[in-house]
Amino acid sequence: MSETTNGESVGWQPSAPVNYSTRVDKVGTSARTARGIRIVLAFVLAGVMLIPVFWLGLTSFKSRADAIAVPPKVVNFTPTLEGFVNLLSDRSVLNARRLELMKERTDLTWYEEIALKNGQQITGISQYVGRLRNSVIIAGTSTILAVILGLLAAYSFSRFKVPGESDWLFFILSTRMLPPVVVTIPIFLMYRQLGLHDTHLGLILLYTVFNLSLTVWLLKGFLDEIPREYEEAAMVDGYTRLQAFRKVVLPQAVTGIAATTVFSLIFAWNEYAFALMLTTERARTAPPTIPTILGRGGVEWSAIAAGSLGFLIPVVIVTFVLRRHLLRGVTFGAIRQ
Amino acid sequence: MANVELRGISKRFRGVTALRDVSFTVADGEFFVLLGPTGAGKTTTLRVIAGLEKQDGGSVLFDGGAVDSRSPAERDVAFVFQQYSLYPTMTVFDNLAFPLRSPLRKLDNTEITRRVTEAAEKLRIGHLLQRKTERLSGGEMQRVSIGRAIVRQPRVFLMDEPLSNLDAKLRESLRVELEHIQKKQQSTTLFVTHDQVEALTLADRIGVLREGKLIQVAAPRDIYDKPANLFVAQSVGTPRINLFPSTYSDGSVRVADSPIALPFSQNGLPVHFTLGVRAEDVTPGQGDQRGEIALVEPLGVETILHIRSGDVTLLSMVSGMTHYRLGEAISFGIDQDRLHFFDAKGDRIDVEQGR
Numbered sequence: 014m015s016e017t018t019n020g021e022s023v024g025w026q027p028s029a030p031v032n033y034s035t036r037v038d039k040v041g042t043s044a045r046t047a048r049g050i051r052i053v054l055a056f057v058l059a060g061v062m063l064i065p066v067f068w069l070g071l072t073s074f075k076s077r078a079d080a081i082a083v084p085p086k087v088v089n090f091t092p093t094l095e096g097f098v099n100l101l102s103d104r105s106v107l108n109a110r111r112l113e114l115m116k117e118r119t120d121l122t123w124y125e126e127i128a129l130k131n132g133q134q135i136t137g138i139s140q141y142v143g144r145l146r147n148s149v150i151i152a153g154t155s156t157i158l159a160v161i162l163g164l165l166a167a168y169s170f171s172r173f174k175v176p177g178e179s180d181w182l183f184f185i186l187s188t189r190m191l192p193p194v195v196v197t198i199p200i201f202l203m204y205r206q207l208g209l210h211d212t213h214l215g216l217i218l219l220y221t222v223f224n225l226s227l228t229v230w231l232l233k234g235f236l237d238e239i240p241r242e243y244e245e246a247a248m249v250d251g252y253t254r255l256q257a258f259r260k261v262v263l264p265q266a267v268t269g270i271a272a273t274t275v276f277s278l279i280f281a282w283n284e285y286a287f288a289l290m291l292t293t294e295r296a297r298t299a300p301p302t303i304p305t306i307l308g309r310g311g312v313e314w315s316a317i318a319a320g321s322l323g324f325l326i327p328v329v330i331v332t333f334v335l336r337r338h339l340l341r342g343v344t345f346g347a348i349r350q
Numbered sequence: 351m352a353n354v355e356l357r358g359i360s361k362r363f364r365g366v367t368a369l370r371d372v373s374f375t376v377a378d379g380e381f382f383v384l385l386g387p388t389g390a391g392k393t394t395t396l397r398v399i400a401g402l403e404k405q406d407g408g409s410v411l412f413d414g415g416a417v418d419s420r421s422p423a424e425r426d427v428a429f430v431f432q433q434y435s436l437y438p439t440m441t442v443f444d445n446l447a448f449p450l451r452s453p454l455r456k457l458d459n460t461e462i463t464r465r466v467t468e469a470a471e472k473l474r475i476g477h478l479l480q481r482k483t484e485r486l487s488g489g490e491m492q493r494v495s496i497g498r499a500i501v502r503q504p505r506v507f508l509m510d511e512p513l514s515n516l517d518a519k520l521r522e523s524l525r526v527e528l529e530h531i532q533k534k535q536q537s538t539t540l541f542v543t544h545d546q547v548e549a550l551t552l553a554d555r556i557g558v559l560r561e562g563k564l565i566q567v568a569a570p571r572d573i574y575d576k577p578a579n580l581f582v583a584q585s586v587g588t589p590r591i592n593l594f595p596s597t598y599s600d601g602s603v604r605v606a607d608s609p610i611a612l613p614f615s616q617n618g619l620p621v622h623f624t625l626g627v628r629a630e631d632v633t634p635g636q637g638d639q640r641g642e643i644a645l646v647e648p649l650g651v652e653t654i655l656h657i658r659s660g661d662v663t664l665l666s667m668v669s670g671m672t673h674y675r676l677g678e679a680i681s682f683g684i685d686q687d688r689l690h691f692f693d694a695k696g697d698r699i700d701v702e703q704g705r
């Protein structure tokens with residue numbers, strides 16, 4: 014023990030040999046070991062989680078042949094942007110004569126060159142771009158709506174005596190109790206009647222409603238944690254309740270709001286079944302689009318991978334921006350009634 | 351500053367009556383202390399005055415005008431909460447400036463800075479202004495809370511046990527500061543506490559609250575010397591007042607189960623009653639009563655002697671350290687001008703005493 018490398022403890026060690034370890038050192042080593050194990054474990058878990066994403070990324074840079082090669086190629090392939098070009102463009106197959114003509118041209122852009130290699134000519138931008146935009150609009154708007162409405166409802170439930178409060182809360186939660194797919198047909202029929210079929214508004218409304226139960230419950234949990242004395246102090250200090258809410262409660266609820274936002278965004282962003290049923294063209298989002306990226310004569314795996322990758326990016330960005338709040342929000346916010 | 355009047359305030363929470371018909375007035379510039387144990391309704395009283403809680407009956411008046419329908423912001427009071435009072439996302443400066451930045455006040459920034467600095471100086475927290483509030487000690491936090499109250503000139507200061515979460519030494523020093531500030535500003539202050547020492551030292555007048563009922567309102571001196579009932583008598587004074595079931599016969603007050611007998615010439619006493627004697631009115635070493643020392647508690651400044659006489663034990667307080675030893679037989683006297691009598695219901699019996 015007296016031989017330890019722990020320099021700090023040497024200073025006050027008795028000079029006689031000591032054959033027991035002090036508490037300080039015990040904590041030191043065991044804490045260090047535990048920390049080491051935790052880090053290794055975190056890396057292993059992260060690895061397991063990230064392998065599919067990694068493979069997705071890899072595939073998106075492969076040529077059509079490399080993507081389906083057996084055994085799979087991990088490093089020994091030539092990276093190409095073919096997948097991305099195929100994803101983002103509409104192309105037509107060139108006949109032999111036009112192919113010759115094209116090959117003689119020198120003013121081709123790099124993506125036209127890539128298409129040309131497969132004997133194709135780019136004719137325009139693909140649907141994917143528009144559908145990703147639809148996804149951004151629909152998921153973004155519905156998340157913002159769900160969080161704002163949820164915040165107001167949660168605040169009211171948290172701070173005021175609402176008659177039948179627990180019944181209301183249960184009712185709100187119960188909207189989540191059956192699998193959404195069960196109601197797709199009735200909703201499909203209703204939306205057709207109401208002219209909401211294949212509109213942005215239609216999906217926004219639907220996603221907002223579905224997310225509302227989540228946001229009300231999550232945010233109520235977070236708001237319950239904030240002592241009401243703060244608002245009361247602000248009200249005594251000369252503010253209205255709404256001003257107190259904005260200046261005193263909101264800054265303290267940022268963590269919860271961030272976590273709630275990410276959860277609702279992920280739901281709205283990934284939703285597949287309703288998007289497939291309730292949209293055809295104008296309002297179709299990315300999830301039902303990706304599986305339809307089929308090339309001629311086989312599945313275009315690299316284009317699908319590129320599409321999935323592009324689809325991941327917005328959520329990754331939002332999560333990254335909010336990461337500081339998220340970690341605390343997920344671990345601290347307990348749902349309580 | 352304003353005077354504040356409560357008229358017949360009552361308040362119920364589901365099943366619990368927090369306040370029953372409470373009426374009192376805090377005069378302009380007065381330091382009024384509400385004293386009562388936990389659950390007596392002190393906080394509720396302050397919240398009703400501030401407008402944070404709506405009373406079920408009665409009326410709150412500022413300068414004679416009812417404010418019952420006004421919002422907390424419109425009542426213009428300052429509230430120092432027992433805890434959770436500082437806005438955690440703001441710096442000390444912003445906390446102090448917060449009431450001044452209210453849309454109701456429209457002060458410009460130089461005026462806000464001036465007032466914040468001035469208040470910070472007064473409370474000696476000038477060096478903390480840029481700190482985040484979570485990095486303050488308990489004492490500093492309560493200073494800032496008080497500072498947030500004094501940056502503006504509210505009609506009344508409401509303070510809910512602002513010192514009770516502090517350690518003894520800090521409590522004492524902040525208490526003294528608080529008193530200085532109040533006296534200098536002549537601010538109308540309603541201060542609530544369960545600590546009788548705070549009440550006695552700070553108050554111009556004390557109101558004693560028990561289970562939502564106001565029992566006595568009087569100057570500290572009268573609360574101490576003329577407690578309206580047993581509850582008040584026990585609420586103030588350390589050590590606690592000596593209380594004995596006693597009888598009156600043959601011109602003497604006789605303590606039950608004890609040889610203690612005090613000649614008492616005045617009529618008006620029932621046969622059975624409770625006798626109260628404060629510890630400082632029991633003087634060991636001289637007098638006609640006999641007993642023995644059961645316990646000695648030297649506290650330095652004073653010593654508390656437990657004197658056993660028959661089957662009862664009296665507490666006696668003498669100043670400084672003493673030479674008494676355990677088991678020692680002593681004589682002691684009881685100041686007969688300062689006896690307290692309470693009837694079977696516990697209410698004070700006023701006996702005019704001749705000398």
Ligand SMILES: Nc1ncnc2c1ncn2[C@@H]1O[C@H](COP(=O)(O)OP(=O)(O)O)[C@@H](O)[C@H]1O
Nearest residue numbers: 363364366368387388389390391392393394395
């Ligand atoms: N919001 C409330 N809901 C229910 N009961 C309450 C509420 N506030 C206070 N009470 C009750 O009212 C009584 C007085 O409380 P309070 O004014 O906080 O006492 P004190 O401040 O003197 O300790 C207590 O019995 C308490 O339980």
Ligand SMILES: [Mg+2]
Nearest residue numbers: 392393394510
């Ligand atoms: Mg209280």
